[in-house]
Amino acid sequence: MRRRDLLAGAASMAVACLVPRSAAARGRTPYGGRIVLHAPWPLAAIDPHRVDDAMAAFFGEALFDTLYARDADGAFVPSLAEGDPQPDGATLRLTLRTDVRFASGIRLDARAAAASIARSRAHDAAAWLADVPAPHIDKGALVFAMRDARRLVRALASPLVAVVPPRFAPDRPDGTGPFRVEIQATGMVLSRNAAAGSGPAFLDAIDVRHAPDLVTSLRDFESGADDLGWLGSFLHDPRPGAKSFDAGVLGWAIL
Numbered sequence: 001m002r003r004r005d006l007l008a009g010a011a012s013m014a015v016a017c018l019v020p021r022s023a024a025a026r027g028r029t030p031y032g033g034r035i036v037l038h039a040p041w042p043l044a045a046i047d048p049h050r051v052d053d054a055m056a057a058f059f060g061e062a063l064f065d066t067l068y069a070r071d072a073d074g075a076f077v078p079s080l081a082e083g084d085p086q087p088d089g090a091t092l093r094l095t096l097r098t099d100v101r102f103a104s105g106i107r108l109d110a111r112a113a114a115a116s117i118a119r120s121r122a123h124d125a126a127a128w129l130a131d132v133p134a135p136h137i138d139k140g141a142l143v144f145a146m147r148d149a150r151r152l153v154r155a156l157a158s159p160l161v162a163v164v165p166p167r168f169a170p171d172r173p174d175g176t177g178p179f180r181v182e183i184q185a186t187g188m189v190l191s192r193n194a195a196a197g198s199g200p201a202f203l204d205a206i207d208v209r210h211a212p213d214l215v216t217s218l219r220d221f222e223s224g225a226d227d228l229g230w231l232g233s234f235l236h237d238p239r240p241g242a243k244s245f246d247a248g249v250l251g252w253a254i255l
Contacts, residue, residue: 034204037228038211038220043187045170048162049123056159062190062206064162064175065197067094067113068153076153080108080163080176080197085149092149094135094142100197103180106165108197110137116163117156125160132156179206186210 046055069079085092100108135142178201179190187209221229
């Protein structure tokens with residue numbers, strides 16, 4: 001099970017995660033709107049290369065892309081990569097898309113991608129990348145001294161190997177995902193990234209505010225101030241039209 005499946009699935013939620021039933025799709029994807037929620041954990045940083053980073057588990061894919069990703073059918077497809085790794089003797093050559101920039105405006109190139117892979121390996125992706133050698137750069141491409149293209153693609157599709165720019169700082173997260181993030185004293189705001197590598201978000205923003213306890217989240221959801229509540233069906237009375245998501249024993253294990 002991937003970290004994203006474990007944490008995001010568990011978080012969906014330990015007892016219940018609630019959203020208004022009217023938020024469901026109706027034949028097309030609505031454009032615009034804002035989601036507000038409280039999160040009862042620190043919101044001062046996001047690091048996709050940390051396996052125990054709760055914010056990365058929930059919001060990492062909104063902020064960061066990987067070189068490869070899974071499509072709706074579960075197949076691996078290029079994301080920030082231009083295409084599949086190409087055999088070149090005893091190596092695999094991986095070419096990056098040339099039109100991608102991080103939310104800060106920094107251009108994505110082979111050096112940035114190689115540095116990001118090295119950072120993920122130095123943090124919590126060392127075991128995951130054990131069978132993937134560090135790449136060298138040749139004519140703007142990443143060259144890996146291996147021949148198993150599927151193994152390489154699978155490794156580079158992990159959220160733990162998300163691509164970040166050089167000199168990445170968790171307290172100033174920067175990525176190529178559909179959202180960009182601004183960390184504030186009261187929490188963080190994810191807003192649409194117009195330069196996103198795979199296209200900008202449909203939502204205008206996600207406002208994640210810090211909650212000192214779970215009561216704050218449940219109270220604000222019940223009153224209609226929040227769009228999502230955590231770890232309970234309600235505090236005093238159920239919110240009309242709310243939909244519950246229960247992760248069962250998996251959620252309890254994480255809790």
